[in-house]
Amino acid sequence: xxxxxxxxxxxxxxxRFLPLIIGLMVYVxxxxxxxxxxxxxxxxxxxxQLRTQITLEVPASPGASSAPLQAQVLQVLSKTPGIQQASxxxxxxxxxxxxxxxxxxxxVDLQFLPVLIEVSLNGREPIDIPMLExxxxxxxxxxxxxxxxxxQVQVSSLINASVVLASTLTFLVLLxxxxxxxxxxxxxxxxxxxxxxxxxxxGATNEYIAKQFQVHALKQGLIASAIGAAFAxxxxxxxxxxxxxxxxxxxxxxxxxxxxxxxFALSPFVTGGFMMLSARLTVMRGLRP
Amino acid sequence: MSDFIAQFVGVxxxxxxxxxxxxxxxxxxxxxxxxxxxxxSGSGKSSLLKMLYxxxxxxxxxxxxxxxxxxxxxxxxxPLLRQQVGVxxxxxxxxxxxxxxxxxxxPLRVRGIExxxxxxxxxxxxNWVGLGDSLQAYPATLSGGQQQRVAIARAxxxxxxxxxxxxxxxxxxDDMAIKLLHLFEELNKMGTxxxxxxxxxxxxxxxxxxxxxxRRGTIIRTPKRSKP
Numbered sequence: 001x002x003x004x005x006x007x008x009x010x011x012x013x014x015x016r017f018l019p020l021i022i023g024l025m026v027y028v029x030x031x032x033x034x035x036x037x038x039x040x041x042x043x044x045x046x047x048x049q050l051r052t053q054i055t056l057e058v059p060a061s062p063g064a065s066s067a068p069l070q071a072q073v074l075q076v077l078s079k080t081p082g083i084q085q086a087s088x089x090x091x092x093x094x095x096x097x098x099x100x101x102x103x104x105x106x107x108v109d110l111q112f113l114p115v116l117i118e119v120s121l122n123g124r125e126p127i128d129i130p131m132l133e134x135x136x137x138x139x140x141x142x143x144x145x146x147x148x149x150x151x152q153v154q155v156s157s158l159i160n161a162s163v164v165l166a167s168t169l170t171f172l173v174l175l176x177x178x179x180x181x182x183x184x185x186x187x188x189x190x191x192x193x194x195x196x197x198x199x200x201x202x203g204a205t206n207e208y209i210a211k212q213f214q215v216h217a218l219k220q221g222l223i224a225s226a227i228g229a230a231f232a233x234x235x236x237x238x239x240x241x242x243x244x245x246x247x248x249x250x251x252x253x254x255x256x257x258x259x260x261x262x263x264f265a266l267s268p269f270v271t272g273g274f275m276m277l278s279a280r281l282t283v284m285r286g287l288r289p
Numbered sequence: 290m291s292d293f294i295a296q297f298v299g300v301x302x303x304x305x306x307x308x309x310x311x312x313x314x315x316x317x318x319x320x321x322x323x324x325x326x327x328x329x330s331g332s333g334k335s336s337l338l339k340m341l342y343x344x345x346x347x348x349x350x351x352x353x354x355x356x357x358x359x360x361x362x363x364x365x366x367x368p369l370l371r372q373q374v375g376v377x378x379x380x381x382x383x384x385x386x387x388x389x390x391x392x393x394x395x396p397l398r399v400r401g402i403e404x405x406x407x408x409x410x411x412x413x414x415x416n417w418v419g420l421g422d423s424l425q426a427y428p429a430t431l432s433g434g435q436q437q438r439v440a441i442a443r444a445x446x447x448x449x450x451x452x453x454x455x456x457x458x459x460x461x462x463d464d465m466a467i468k469l470l471h472l473f474e475e476l477n478k479m480g481t482x483x484x485x486x487x488x489x490x491x492x493x494x495x496x497x498x499x500x501x502x503x504r505r506g507t508i509i510r511t512p513k514r515s516k517p
Contacts, residue, residue: 006395008386198382201344202443203372203400206365208371 006199007192008210009216014187019224021180022271026228027235029173030267034236034260036166041256043159050152054129056117058088059142066115072139076118080135082127089116114144173276181221181275185213185282196287210283217279221272233264293317293353294451294482295341300350301506302336310336312506314352318451318484323477325493326486328503334486335379337432337503338453341484342376343367372400375449375481377457381440383428389415390424393442400447414442418472419465433460441469446474452476454485458492466492 007186009015058073060066070088077086088259094116121127129147136143240257295318303309310333316340318324326334339345340352343359352359354370362370375396383392390411398405415421418438428436437460444452452473470492477483484501487493493500500511502515 006384006387006391006398011386083494178419195384196387198384199395199399200368201342201371201376201378201382202396202399203368203374208399 005212005216006174006204007195007212007216009188009192009212012184012188014191015184015216015220018180018184019220022177022221022224022275023228023231025173025177025180026225026267026271027232029170029177030229030232030264031235032166032173033170033267034232034263036163036170037241037259037263038256039159039166040163041259043156047152047156050148052084052123053148054119054121055146055148056086056119056136057114057144057146058117059140060115069140070115070117073117073136073143076132076135076139077117080127080132081119082125084120084122086117086119089118101158119257127257165256174194174271177271178274178278181217181278182282185279186216186286188213190284206287209287214276214280218272218276221275222268225268225271229267230266231260232267236260236264292319294320294322294355296351297340297508298351300340300347300352302333302345303348307507311347311350311503311508314503314506315350316501316508316510318482320450320482321477321480323474323483323498324485325496325498325500326335326484326503327466327477327488327500328495330488332503333501333506336454337508338376338455338484338486341451341453342374343371354356357517372396372447373450375442375444375447375452377452377454379436379455379459380435381428381436383436383439383443385429387427388424389420389426389428389431389439392428392439393446396443396447410446411442414446415439418442418469434462434465437461438465441472445472445481446491448476448479449481451482451484454483454487456487458487458489459484463491467495470496 056073057078058066058069061069073086074086077083094113098113123193133145136145196209297314297316299313299315301309301313302313314337326337328334333476336345340347341354343354346360355373357366357370359367359370384395387395390408393415394404394407394411397410398404412421412424415424418441420438420442423431423435428439431439437457441454441457444454454473457473458469461469466489473483473485502509502511
């Protein structure tokens with residue numbers, strides 16, 4: 001038995017380039033979308049930390065212990081509303097941090113470095129930063145309060161702008177794929193108008209004719225976008241490996257990979273579905289008297 | 290519901306370039322009737338058939354098909370009217386990319402009949418018209434006469450209420466013409482109204498059916514004769 005289509009769409013010259021374009025669009029689109037998600041996921045955690053943390057630098061006095069000063073500062077902090085926890089960063093940790101930045105050969109005398117106090121905000125109550133700073137300055141005018149939130153807002157805006165840009169790019173890629181499908185379908189309809197006329201004359205409804213186009217578009221969309229998504233996935237794996245090599249924590253990347261895999265796995269179905277819909281609407285509009 | 294399959298009242302058509310083919314054609318086609326449509330070349334036989342299968346709109350006058358006015362009905366309902374009409378086109382209009390069996394089973398598939406039954410019916414019909422060994426052939430590889438038989442098989446496979454045939458015996462020998470006429474008569478016995486446009490004098494002479502003759506833009510109905 002022959003299950004061939006009633007319209008010879010497979011051999012259509014007009015639509016021959018379509019799978020290539022769709023594959024390419026899906027490749028670019030999914031990569032864009034996945035990296036948008038990746039930026040969002042990576043920055044979300046980081047933003048949370050910045051939003052709920054401030055840092056204090058308590059000056060070290062050479063030859064004298066900074067412990068009493070620290071104790072006074074911690075006492076002020078414990079009485080300040082909006083603060084969840086405050087603790088000094090251990091000297092060993094500061095040493096490791098400095099060594100990772102400056103190298104092990106550079107002699108650093110830790111006793112001259114200020115003590116860092118990390119303060120976690122509870123996020124539920126507002127904290128009056130100028131008031132806290134004023135109270136700390138009474139203890140010692142050299143105490144520095146570093147509030148990360150003002151520049152975090154700027155960085156957030158920058159990230160949001162990149163996300164909007166990447167999302168727009170993804171949307172444009174999808175739109176281009178749809179417009180290309182529309183034009184290819186319209187051309188195909190024109191090429192096969194005689195076959196369409198015969199189908200009409202033997203009683204075919206517009207829906208029956210549209211179904212031929214939409215099934216073809218769905219098949220093309222699924223195959224082309226599966227290939228595009230597979231290549232995009234391989235590219236993503238490659239870039240992720242490079243990022244890991246560059247020092248990005250592998251845990252965040254591996255947890256994100258599941259999301260990315262879902263995007264790559266779903267993109268052929270989404271693209272195929274949109275192409276099918278686009279083909280159907282184009283044919284139904286084209287056949288309208 | 291109308292008693293007629295088709296009713297033409299004062300129908301006329303004028304092509305854009307100016308040629309007027311009817312002045313006011315008025316006739317009816319009753320259920321189960323059999324008519325030959327005759328007239329000189331260029332008189333408008335094919336145009337009249339086109340109007341009957343809704344391939345051409347009249348310039349004036351009114352048409353009713355199966356009791357419906359196709360000119361005012363919703364376009365989405367037109368396929369339902371067309372599904373009751375089988376057409377054998379003069380130029381066959383077979384789909385070259387489909388095999389013979391696919392061409393013949395197409396009207397059934399279009400009506401949503403399952404493929405297995407469609408192919409079984411198509412095979413039976415093609416065997417009957419002598420094309421049982423060309424099921425998997427493409428129309429382009431067949432002779433004119435064979436293509437005509439495929440076109441006829443495609444038109445009759447749905448057992449339409451109205452069968453229109455434009456010169457259906459134009460490309461076949463006399464024996465095959467008689468055999469095809471017999472097929473049309475069998476279909477007619479089952480209740481299908483038949484309108485055959487033809488020039489075939491032998492066919493016209495040996496058949497008792499009434500003629501619709503187009504002469505000078507009007508249609509003259511010649512009554513049924515007794516069988517010779």
